[in-house]
Amino acid sequence: MIYKRLRELDGGKDKLPNLRELAAQENKIALSTREKEIQRNTMSNTDEKRLKQREAAIEILESHPEGVKSVDLKRHVEGEVGEEITNMTTFMQTLMNKVPGIVKVSRGFYQYNSK
Structure with a gap:
């Protein structure tokens, strides 16, 4: 319902992102920050x-x-x-x-x- 109204207001130009896709992107970002922390904590x-x-x-x-x-x-x-x-x-x-x-x-x- 909300998405439908938002699409109407947006003029239907751009699709709103899929929630699963958003969750996958957030997981990728979280994994990359964890990997960076691990790299910082290990000795160079x-x-x-x-x-x-x-x-x-x-x-x-x-x-x-x-x-x-x-x-x-x-x-x-x-x-x-x-x-x-x-x-x-x-x-x-x-x-x-x-x-x-x-x-x-x-x-x-x-x-x-x-x-």
């Missing part, structure tokens, strides 16, 4: 690389209690992981925020304190 390749780099840096710092120069640390991490660290300062700042035992003793020199 860059996140996995960064995690490997951080783990390698922590291992190296733990194995050298006297401390390590930034340049040497970068070379070792890049050698172990096989990925370049593009910005060592940012990398170490993030690492120091995540691991409180890592300390910047002086310019370009980092140490791991397990205390």
Whole structure:
């Protein structure tokens, strides 16, 4: 009844969409948003690389209690992981925020304190 009246008002130019078609479209949209959420929640390749780099840096710092120069640390991490660290300062700042035992003793020199 309502659809009939709407068609009359519309002049019958455009058909009103079928309710089943609308429901199918809504389901497709809902599925695509769920898939996007799942993709966001899973680790990307860059996140996995960064995690490997951080783990390698922590291992190296733990194995050298006297401390390590930034340049040497970068070379070792890049050698172990096989990925370049593009910005060592940012990398170490993030690492120091995540691991409180890592300390910047002086310019370009980092140490791991397990205390």
